[in-house]
Amino acid sequence: MSFTSLGLSPDLLKVLSDQHFTLATPIQQAAIPAILNKKDVFGIAKTGSGKTVSYVLPLLMNLKEAPKLKNRHVNALVLVPTRELAEQVKDVFKIFNKGLNVPVKAVAVYGGVSINPQMTALQGTNIVIATPGRLLELVASNAVSLSDIETLVLDEADKMLNLGFKEEVDKIISLLPQKRQNIFFSATLNADIQLIHQVILHDPLVIKIEEQEDSIEQIQQVAYIVSNENKGPFLRKLICSREMQQVLIFTSSVHAADAVVNKLRKNNFDAKAIHSKKSQGARTEALYLFKSGKLKILVATDLIGRGIDIDRLPFVINYELPRSPKDYVHRIGRTGRAEQIGEAISLVSPDELDHFEVIQKKMGKKVDLIYSENVV
CATH class of the missing domain: 3.40.50.300 (P-loop containing nucleotide triphosphate hydrolases)
Known part of the structure; x- marks a missing residue:
């Protein structure tokens, strides 16, 4: 299926074309229209299936209509398990942000580096991509507020829980407004993922892309x-x-x-x-x-x-x-x-x-x- 049939704006379609994206993957076909319509989404698909683009594109479109917030109050939060994934997601936002008439600012924050430059970078930010521990440090330092979050994304939720972030994720979720859009993506489905799905997601669209037996045939x-x-x-x-x-x-x-x-x-x-x-x-x-x-x-x-x-x-x-x-x-x-x-x-x-x-x-x-x- 072509991206042109998913409800995306012409400016984003142009960037997709420039980046040689032609056909949407199954997870993108199902998730993009649902996220554009502000539905909760629970997607299960293997790594490399195109999950990041599935939420980056509709998030950018939805944020064009979002109200202007006070400084250090952000519209959307993407939680990830590793620093490398935080940078990778930020790079995807950066690629597609180029096509917008009004750019959206996305900042990646994570531990292992000085916190001070990240505090400065969070000024005027719309989207924060964060590992849980560093995000809580920044919240405690009043460098960022989560009280106006409209959309929460948990990317690679299974790995986040497997790596022992459940307590920190629970604390972060308690700081968010109850009325918000929730988007969870995971490569696997286990008891912890099922529990967090049942507790947090509200009438979600559940997308399960079955891994084909010949998925490594190439x-x-x-x-x-x-x-x-x-x-x-x-x-x-x-x-x-x-x-x-x-x-x-x-x-x-x-x-x-x-x-x-x-x-x-x-x-x-x-x-x-x-x-x-x-x-x-x-x-x-x-x-x-x-x-x-x-x-x-x-x-x-x-x-x-x-x-x-x-x-x-x-x-x-x-x-x-x-x-x-x-x-x-x-x-x-x-x-x-x-x-x-x-x-x-x-x-x-x-x-x-x-x-x-x-x-x-x-x-x-x-x-x-x-x-x-x-x-x-």
Whole structure:
């Protein structure tokens, strides 16, 4: 379905065209008209399905008609679980804001960086994109008021609750006006999500986009059996032989991510690590360089990897297998996006073979296993 049939304004349709958005995804087709009509929405769809655009576009349109508020009183609040996602959402608002005659100001706030610049930035803000802890700090400092919020968005609600933000989210919701629009998006449905849905949402439109069994069919998968001590040399040989110009590598720990980067850099590979122990400045810089193509290799842990969304990422490498089969699917899903072919490569040590068998069973797909000694 084309975006032109969803009730969006001509200025936003022009930006969509300029950004080469042609057909709306299923979640966008269902959510955009409902949000434009100020309905509560509860959307369940996998990561990469277009949820952010689903609420950004109608929010921008609805805010054109919103009343002018006092300084530091904001119209809309988007709660997210990670700093990386906060920046990513802000960037989407920034892209579509360019097409509006009266621009809407959207600001991202999160911990790990100085609070003072964020306090200053909140002046005259319409939309705040925030992680829960930092938002409560800003409220306590009178840097922002939530008393006039018209729309609340919980993006990646499942991850927010899984990461232990429930108490903070409850406190934030208690500060909001009772009469408001609520928009919840989640990749999964569990007991906590069901509870928050029942307590907070008012007669919502429930959108559940079933994940197709062949949702990873566009991703070419291969696995190499390689001992732990040979993973480093084999990884470097793989990057060279395949002439990889952009590759995201996953490890299962902060220590492993740093060790992989150190080895790569010692061998003259352009690489950086991104994980929870890095400063926010270092994380933002590494992600920017990688997304813009100025950095060839990014090594990430699972939590930080959730904030990496690149339409045409050609390669993902599992240097170590994740514990959860769901995390494996999420990792490889960083490639093969926007109907592009991608390749996911796993380096599987002999002691990981049983676990990799479990991953394949849960995924419902067999992956070719190749002994690394047979690779020239």
